[in-house]
Amino acid sequence: MTQPYETVIGLEIHAQLTTNTKIFCGCSTEFGKTPNSQTCPVCLGLPGALPVLNRQVVEFAIKTGLATNCQIAPRSIFARKNYFYPDLPKGYQISQFELPVCEHGWQDIELEGGESKRIGITRIHMEEDAGKLIHGDTPEALGTSLVDLNRACTPLLEIVSEPDMRSADEAISYLKKIHQIVVYLGVCNGNLEEGSFRCDANVSVRPYGQAELGTRAELKNINSFRFIKEAIEHEVERQIDLIESGGKVVQETRLFDSNTGMTRSMRGKEEAHDYRYFPDPDLVPLVIDDSWIDAVRSSLPELPDAKRKRFIEKLGLPEYDAEVLASDRLLANYFDACVTHAKEAKACANWIMGEVLRKLKETDTLIGEVPISPVMLAELLDRIADNTISGKIGKTVFEKMWQTGRGADELIESEGLKQVTDTGAIETLVDEVIAANPDQVAEYLGGKDKLIGFFVGKVMQASQGKANPGMVNQLLIKRLKGN
Numbered sequence: 290m291t292q293p294y295e296t297v298i299g300l301e302i303h304a305q306l307t308t309n310t311k312i313f314c315g316c317s318t319e320f321g322k323t324p325n326s327q328t329c330p331v332c333l334g335l336p337g338a339l340p341v342l343n344r345q346v347v348e349f350a351i352k353t354g355l356a357t358n359c360q361i362a363p364r365s366i367f368a369r370k371n372y373f374y375p376d377l378p379k380g381y382q383i384s385q386f387e388l389p390v391c392e393h394g395w396q397d398i399e400l401e402g403g404e405s406k407r408i409g410i411t412r413i414h415m416e417e418d419a420g421k422l423i424h425g426d427t428p429e430a431l432g433t434s435l436v437d438l439n440r441a442c443t444p445l446l447e448i449v450s451e452p453d454m455r456s457a458d459e460a461i462s463y464l465k466k467i468h469q470i471v472v473y474l475g476v477c478n479g480n481l482e483e484g485s486f487r488c489d490a491n492v493s494v495r496p497y498g499q500a501e502l503g504t505r506a507e508l509k510n511i512n513s514f515r516f517i518k519e520a521i522e523h524e525v526e527r528q529i530d531l532i533e534s535g536g537k538v539v540q541e542t543r544l545f546d547s548n549t550g551m552t553r554s555m556r557g558k559e560e561a562h563d564y565r566y567f568p569d570p571d572l573v574p575l576v577i578d579d580s581w582i583d584a585v586r587s588s589l590p591e592l593p594d595a596k597r598k599r600f601i602e603k604l605g606l607p608e609y610d611a612e613v614l615a616s617d618r619l620l621a622n623y624f625d626a627c628v629t630h631a632k633e634a635k636a637c638a639n640w641i642m643g644e645v646l647r648k649l650k651e652t653d654t655l656i657g658e659v660p661i662s663p664v665m666l667a668e669l670l671d672r673i674a675d676n677t678i679s680g681k682i683g684k685t686v687f688e689k690m691w692q693t694g695r696g697a698d699e700l701i702e703s704e705g706l707k708q709v710t711d712t713g714a715i716e717t718l719v720d721e722v723i724a725a726n727p728d729q730v731a732e733y734l735g736g737k738d739k740l741i742g743f744f745v746g747k748v749m750q751a752s753q754g755k756a757n758p759g760m761v762n763q764l765l766i767k768r769l770k771g772n
């Protein structure tokens with residue numbers, strides 16, 4: 290059956306910023322401290338306390354805006370978003386509404402088959418987070434809730450996309466791009482599980498060819514890329530089933546339940562808040578001049594897409610390698626440093642994606658803590674390239690380097706791992722192997738060419754892996770044929 294409905298998705302992403310202090314006061318943003326220990330009259334919402342904007346938050350907003358091709362507003366306004374909830378002592382959240390700090394951006398994503406697609410970014414604005422409610426779950430505490438305001442007033446960026454995505458895969462691809470960018474920029478730690486990077490997905494369907502958008506549901510409470518994909522796919526199915534059976538999608542907020550993979554209604558449009566936004570009289574308009582924007586622009590690191598492109602075009606890496614290596618800033622830096630010291634970029638890529646990543650995983654180590662520096666890895670690769678050791682011995686050396694922190698040259702020397710390229714020495718081994726295996730020799734000479742592998746293996750073994758395999762091969766053929 291062909292799918293007669295088109296999926297439409299727009300994402301609202303909340304990225305918690307990595308500033309040391311909160312957005313409107315000097316309290317620490319450190320996670321996991323004693324409840325309410327990191328509060329002051331401002332973030333407790335005490336009457337008369339006045340907010341003072343954290344300059345670093347603005348800088349992070351500009352960074353993120355520039356990295357996503359937004360226009361930075363020369364003048365933007367903080368607004369009060371009014372609602373009641375026990376984790377919001379002021380009775381309003383300071384956010385931005387009519388004049389956000391960034392607008393009209395975009396981010397390209399790659400589709401299957403190599404094509405790319407541009408996703409519009411409507412706006413990025415700054416806002417404060419609310420506190421946290423801790424609901425009693427012991428028998429005595431059941432029915433009671435405690436308020437922790439340590440998180441109140443921590444800075445967030447909300448990044449709102451246009452409804453430009455047409456499948457859960459496109460949504461995930463876009464989300465991962467934004468995630469990669471904020472982590473690259475160092476403005477957000479990107480932790481989905483802890484809620485430092487969260488996403489609300491707005492989902493609707495419409496018959497193909499219809500210009501008007503369908504009614505959307507907003508999915509909240511999803512804390513992993515996999516769950517977001519599941520939630521969207523489930524929601525699309527639900528909406529199509531509903532329409533097919535004669536029903537109508539209603540605009541509502543739905544909560545995702547990771548246990549069932551389903552979404553359920555949280556509140557409908559009728560219960561939706563009227564936030565009564567108005568400019569916050571406690572905060573002056575935020576003015577950002579060109580010299581500030583230029584200064585931030587010049588501090589931007591090379592972004593993942595640009596890196597990927599450079600790895601392909603300048604270093605000749607295949608698409609896949611470039612993607613993997615550019616995905617993480619520290620990994621990319623490691624690769625770049627290795628390339629500047631080694632002869633071949635592709636060899637660096639192979640070893641980093643193979644041995645280094647495997648070892649990191651196996652030993653639960655972060656790329657920033659690798660005991661083999663890029664220069665050391667480059668040295669090892671050069672010894673393989675100049676035939677001092679074979680690739681196979683290279684892996685043994687790599688392992689020892691990881692364990693001891695010693696350099697390749699030093700280890701090759703002290704462990705006697707140098708490749709044997711002396712014809713005489715290899716010939717001796719070749720002759721021994723030929724003499725010890727007369728049956729196989731007869732078979733080989735009878736036409737069983739494949740047996741050459743057997744002989745090579747034997748000679749390599751006899752040399753403890755140190756003989757140059759190419760030479761072994763050549764000499765074997767010569768001696769066997771000459772027999």
Ligand code: ADP
Nearest residue numbers: 297298299300450451452491492493502503505
């Ligand atoms: P709100 O803040 O009330 O959720 P917004 O207008 O800010 O409303 O929209 C939020 C998100 O919903 C945006 O990412 C937008 O692209 C997306 N969106 C709006 N309409 C639709 C729709 N019909 N289908 C899917 N996404 C939509």
Ligand code: MG
Nearest residue numbers: 301489491507
């Ligand atoms: Mg919304």
Ligand code: ZN
Nearest residue numbers: 314316329332
């Ligand atoms: Zn405070």
